[in-house]
Amino acid sequence: MxxxxxxxxxxxxxxxxxxxxxxxxxxxxxxxxxxxxxxxxxxxxxxxxxxxxxxxxxxxxxxxxxxxxxxxxxxxxxxxxxxxxxxxxxxxxxxxxxxxxxxxxxxxxxxxxxxxxxxxxxxxxxxxxxxxxxxxxxxxxxxxxxxxxxxxxxxxxxxxxxxxxxxxxxxxxxxxxxxxWVVYTKPHGQDNHSVMALRDALVDNRQVLLTAGVASLALMLVRASRALLLPLTGAALMLDETSIGMAISIGAVVDTLLFYPAGSLMDRVGRKPMFIASLTLLGLSISLLPWAQGLWSLVLIAALMGLGNGVSAGVIMTVGSDLAPRLNRGGFIGIWRLLSDVGSTSGPLIIGLMVKVSGLMMATYSIGLLGLIGGAFVVKAVAETRQSTQSSGD
Incomplete structure (x- = not known):
């Protein structure tokens, strides 16, 4: 280190x-x-x-x-x-x-x-x-x-x-x-910086974007939803602001302690296992929210959420970096970032709509199920990128 x-x-x-x-x-x-x-x-x-x-x-x-x-x-x-x-x-x-x-x-x-x-x-x-x-x-x-x-x-x-x-x-x-201190690297001479580069990057990398890209969007959506569902569940349990804040803080501490071990595991074990673990743990912990009975059960669920989020620290950026091709890298990274931002922005909007239409419990179970399905999708459809970094973009 x-x-x-x-x-x-x-x-x-x-x-x-x-x-x-x-x-x-x-x-x-x-x-x-x-x-x-x-x-x-x-x-x-x-x-x-x-x-x-x-x-x-x-x-x-x-x-x-x-x-x-x-x-x-x-x-x-x-x-x-x-x-x-x-x-x-x-x-x-x-x-x-x-x-x-x-x-x-x-x-x-x-x-x-x-x-x-x-x-x-x-x-x-x-x-x-x-x-x-x-x-x-x-x-x-x-x-x-x-x-x-x-x-x-x-x-x-x-x-x-x-x-x-x-x-x-x-x-x-x-x-x-x-x-x-940042060393200037000359842009790759073959890179296209016109709008057509975005179309080319989308077409050339469509399989990657439809698998790893969709999985990244799902992870960002679940992450963003968790940040809203936890305080909403606390409010539904009639907990005061201090108690809700304590649960959120404990989850944040667990999350923060794991960022470097997560990176080390990504380099040693692979990106895919961390991706799967994060989606599965987040999906499971969110699905447990309707079962919370009071402060301490909410604290335990928040800690599990922190574990799920912590093990994926940097995973989306790392996978995007691994998969970034030599040709039209800028276009690819721009599209990759857009998928992540769409996921993080849409999460709270989807929660708000679902709570209004079907209630908090149904919204919570739906997002939890999305996390679990996302984990299964990564198992089935997303390739490990740690081993393919040498050949990416060739």
């Missing part, structure tokens, strides 16, 4: 930690900021939705920009745009500006993630790729803990505008890390 940390600490882990902390902090800052300037609850919720839409809209163009300019320049541009977006939010506290800046933030973050996957694909050997991606995923889990806490402290001490200004400057720090 020490050699891996030395190699990737400055170019990958440090800037990823900065970006992840800011992204998680914004989940707290932006809705409250909208309310503080006189926005409604609906407008407050929509601001995060616009950021998610921006990410989905940014994935495919980011793939084309990757093919044209390379991963380092893409990450630099994304970090600069993020900084400018945050500065706009701080300087102009009006709803139209916040909405446009949230969309721009999403576009930039989508570009950042596409560039990071491409960089690790080039910089990490296949046998260490799982650990690098899991360390990167670990920064997201670290951001889950630090980001909201940091946001609360800064808002309490200096207010929303100063908080956003601090985040804007921090994004420039990510620019510094990338500029100084």
């Amino acid at each position: 020490s050699n891996l940390l030395r190699k990737f600490f400055l170019p990958v882990i440090c800037p990823s930690a900065i970006v992840s902390t800011i992204q998680q902090a914004l989940l707290v800052v932006l809705p409250l900021y909208v309310l503080s300037i006189g926005g409604t609850l609906a407008e407050s919720a929509m601001i995060i939705g616009f950021k998610g839409i921006g990410m989905m809209l940014g994935d495919l163009p980011a793939g084309l920009l990757l093919a044209r300019f390379g991963d380092k320049r893409l990450m630099l541009t994304a970090a600069v745009i993020s900084s400018l977006s945050l500065a706009l939010m701080a300087l102009f506290p009006t709803l139209p500006v916040l909405t446009a800046a949230a969309l721009l933030l999403g576009l930039a973050h989508g570009g950042w993630l596409v560039g990071r996957i491409s960089y690790v694909t080039d910089a990490a050997a296949p046998g260490e790729r799982g650990r690098v991606m899991s360390l990167s995923a670990g920064t997201i889990r670290l951001g889950n803990v630090i980001g909201p806490l940091l946001a609360g402290l800064l808002i309490a001490a200096q207010g929303y505008q100063v908080t956003l200004g601090v985040f804007a400057l921090s994004s420039l720090l990510a620019v510094l890390f990338v500029a100084m």
Whole structure:
């Protein structure tokens, strides 16, 4: 692990930690900021939705920009745009500006993630790729803990505008890390950076996208649904906010402790077993939610959810990196990221619709069943990518 940390600490882990902390902090800052300037609850919720839409809209163009300019320049541009977006939010506290800046933030973050996957694909050997991606995923889990806490402290001490200004400057720090320590790799000469590249990537990799891509979408959907179903179940059990928060926190601790072991297992055992274990454990734990009787049963289920989510830390990025072809890599990674974002965005929307139509219990069982079916689908249809990394794209 020490050699891996030395190699990737400055170019990958440090800037990823900065970006992840800011992204998680914004989940707290932006809705409250909208309310503080006189926005409604609906407008407050929509601001995060616009950021998610921006990410989905940014994935495919980011793939084309990757093919044209390379991963380092893409990450630099994304970090600069993020900084400018945050500065706009701080300087102009009006709803139209916040909405446009949230969309721009999403576009930039989508570009950042596409560039990071491409960089690790080039910089990490296949046998260490799982650990690098899991360390990167670990920064997201670290951001889950630090980001909201940091946001609360800064808002309490200096207010929303100063908080956003601090985040804007921090994004420039990510620019510094990338500029100084990410090695520039010239885009592959045969890569097409026109819109046709997306069509070619879709056609050339259709079998991979219909198997591993669909499985990744399912995993992201189940992950996102779990984050909503756990507090809803706690509320249905008439637990207070403190008890629900404790259950969620215990699950998050289990999740966070597993990110590096998950990466090590991906490199030693394979990506496919971790994929199967995650979908199966998440599907099982979600299916158990209607059986919860009180706080301690909810805590146990939350811990099982944390285990299921933790064993898959970085697996989607790793599989995408393994499968990324040499020809039209940018287009492929853009499509891969879009599938992931569609899964994470659609999960809460599907839950909301199902709860309204058929109730919480049916929605919970449906998502749990999706996880179990997803695990079986990976067993049957998805090939192990750890052994095929040497030949991928040839």
